[in-house]
Amino acid sequence: MSNVNVCNGLRLALATFSMLAIAACTSTISDVDKKGRTSSPVFPVMVDATRPDGSYVNLENLGKIANGMTKAQLRELIGPPQFSEGMFGVREWDYILKFRQPNGAPDKVCQYKVLFDDDMIARSFYFLPQDCMQANSEANHEVAPAADKVEQVTLSADATFAFGSTELLPRGRAALSELAKHLESREVASINIVGHTDRIGSSSRNMELSRKRAAAVRTYLIGQDIPADIISFDGHGAAEPLVECPGARSAAVVDCLAPNRRATVTIVSR
Numbered sequence: 001m002s003n004v005n006v007c008n009g010l011r012l013a014l015a016t017f018s019m020l021a022i023a024a025c026t027s028t029i030s031d032v033d034k035k036g037r038t039s040s041p042v043f044p045v046m047v048d049a050t051r052p053d054g055s056y057v058n059l060e061n062l063g064k065i066a067n068g069m070t071k072a073q074l075r076e077l078i079g080p081p082q083f084s085e086g087m088f089g090v091r092e093w094d095y096i097l098k099f100r101q102p103n104g105a106p107d108k109v110c111q112y113k114v115l116f117d118d119d120m121i122a123r124s125f126y127f128l129p130q131d132c133m134q135a136n137s138e139a140n141h142e143v144a145p146a147a148d149k150v151e152q153v154t155l156s157a158d159a160t161f162a163f164g165s166t167e168l169l170p171r172g173r174a175a176l177s178e179l180a181k182h183l184e185s186r187e188v189a190s191i192n193i194v195g196h197t198d199r200i201g202s203s204s205r206n207m208e209l210s211r212k213r214a215a216a217v218r219t220y221l222i223g224q225d226i227p228a229d230i231i232s233f234d235g236h237g238a239a240e241p242l243v244e245c246p247g248a249r250s251a252a253v254v255d256c257l258a259p260n261r262r263a264t265v266t267i268v269s270r
Contacts, residue, residue: 049094055096066191112125149268166209191266191267195209196237210236213235242260
């Protein structure tokens with residue numbers, strides 16, 4: 001066999017291996033959609049983990065995990081996944097978590113799954129068994145109960161920002177000051193801010209505007225002494241409308257689309 005044929009064969013084998021490696025890194029076992037959701041989470045067999053013995057999780061850090069976090073932020077809170085899953089291109093991370101039990105009882109062991117959207121932002125979270133945290137709290141009264149109260153506040157973008165701007169209006173700042181005051185009496189575990197726009201304009205411009213407005217809300221709340229590490233933000237552009245108003249741009253259509261121009265603030269408290 002000539003050297004040329006050998007080299008060509010090696011190149012083909014290397015290209016095939018590279019394609020398979022990329023597919024392995026980016027595949028999912030739970031059929032994750034582009035928004036980081038699945039109708040049927042699939043958990044891997046624990047014996048296949050790189051660390052099948054699992055890890056003792058910090059409950060306070062686990063309670064801080066929220067929609068909108070990056071992979072780096074998750075690693076800071078609960079470490080890397082335990083099933084040979086990497087940082088890049090992977091849409092789901094799996095963990096084996098262990099919890100100490102009182103009176104010398106055996107450790108409780110649960111699996112925990114995080115799903116990511118196309119931008120590799122954490123969106124969905126699952127336990128196996130599903131009641132893992134509830135059962136753990138009942139077994140150990142020294143552990144604080146899991147976050148269980150969820151509130152969502154919707155801010156009208158038209159009332160909060162000037163048209164096409166990311167700068168908060170006085171009445172927008174006033175509304176956020178009231179929200180911060182409302183949170184003073186609560187033990188807040190996480191706050192997630194999502195900006196939304198109407199369909200008018202380019203998708204890239206709408207996405208940028210929605211993210212910057214969500215970031216402006218986050219910055220203001222931090223200025224009101226809300227801890228920065230519990231506030232995440234994102235922008236969804238025009239992807240999640242509340243109302244549909246057909247037709248080309250006109251004063252009537254713009255007015256009809258007003259409910260879509262908003263920022264939602266989701267608060268999880270204990």
